[in-house]
Amino acid sequence: KAGVTQTPRYLIKTRGQQVTLxxxxxxxxxxxxxxxxxxxQGLQFLFEYFSETQRNKGNFPGRFSxxxxxxxxxxxxxxxxxxxxxxxxxxxxxxxxxxxxxxGPGTRLTVT
Amino acid sequence: GQNIDQPTEMTATEGAIVQINCTYQTSGFNGxxxxxxxxxxxxxxxxxxxxxxxxxxxxxxxFLSRSKxxxxxxxxxxxxxxxxxxxxxxxxxxxxxxxxFGAGTTVTVRA
Numbered sequence: 001k002a003g004v005t006q007t008p009r010y011l012i013k014t015r016g017q018q019v020t021l022x023x024x025x026x027x028x029x030x031x032x033x034x035x036x037x038x039x040x041q042g043l044q045f046l047f048e049y050f051s052e053t054q055r056n057k058g059n060f061p062g063r064f065s066x067x068x069x070x071x072x073x074x075x076x077x078x079x080x081x082x083x084x085x086x087x088x089x090x091x092x093x094x095x096x097x098x099x100x101x102x103x104g105p106g107t108r109l110t111v112t
Numbered sequence: 113g114q115n116i117d118q119p120t121e122m123t124a125t126e127g128a129i130v131q132i133n134c135t136y137q138t139s140g141f142n143g144x145x146x147x148x149x150x151x152x153x154x155x156x157x158x159x160x161x162x163x164x165x166x167x168x169x170x171x172x173x174x175f176l177s178r179s180k181x182x183x184x185x186x187x188x189x190x191x192x193x194x195x196x197x198x199x200x201x202x203x204x205x206x207x208x209x210x211x212x213f214g215a216g217t218t219v220t221v222r223a
Contacts, residue, residue: 035211042214045212101157103147
């Protein structure tokens with residue numbers, strides 16, 4: 001079974017731009033969660049989608065948004081990028097019958 | 113809110129045992145997870161506890177006490193490849209997969 005895939009793996013953007021990151025979950029997994037990881041704040045929850053519906057949202061500004069498609073693939077978008085948005089963005093997928101989340105390799109975003 | 117605490121760093125010798133403690137104060141509880149993360153890589157799942165007691169999986173064991181808001185991850189027969197960050201995470205709700213993570217404990221295994 002293929003693992004969670006994320007594209008792109010690396011991205012450099014300029015302040016004020018927007019960015020879209022993509023995540024393809026493990027086949028059969030309907031839950032996709034997004035996390036931001038920085039050295040100072042650790043892993044922080046952004047949002048979770050299940051069957052195209054956002055089930056939960058973390059404490060991030062409205063510039064961070066996401067969506068999930070009918071094939072469970074998910075995208076997250078960050079608008080009006082700030083320097084502080086530089087981070088590793090991880091997505092994780094889960095089966096509705098299991099407890100653990102499986103993480104993708106992440107997208108490393110650098111905002112200059 | 114969620115408050116999850118674990119030590120920042122630990123060092124141990126190859127072949128030894130290390131115990132990583134995690135204390136949590138969360139608005140709900142529906143399971144505690146341990147993840148391993150090597151530098152530059154994604155976290156990988158190690159263990160899950162939802163009931164009190166010890167779960168053993170090879171060289172790794174995880175313990176939970178819900179009344180004390182406390183868990184530990186025990187790494188036995190340490191190997192150099194065990195040098196990594198170990199993340200404690202709590203799932204508070206029953207109907208979603210939001211995990212609240214601790215800051216992580218960096219374990220360094222020395223020869």
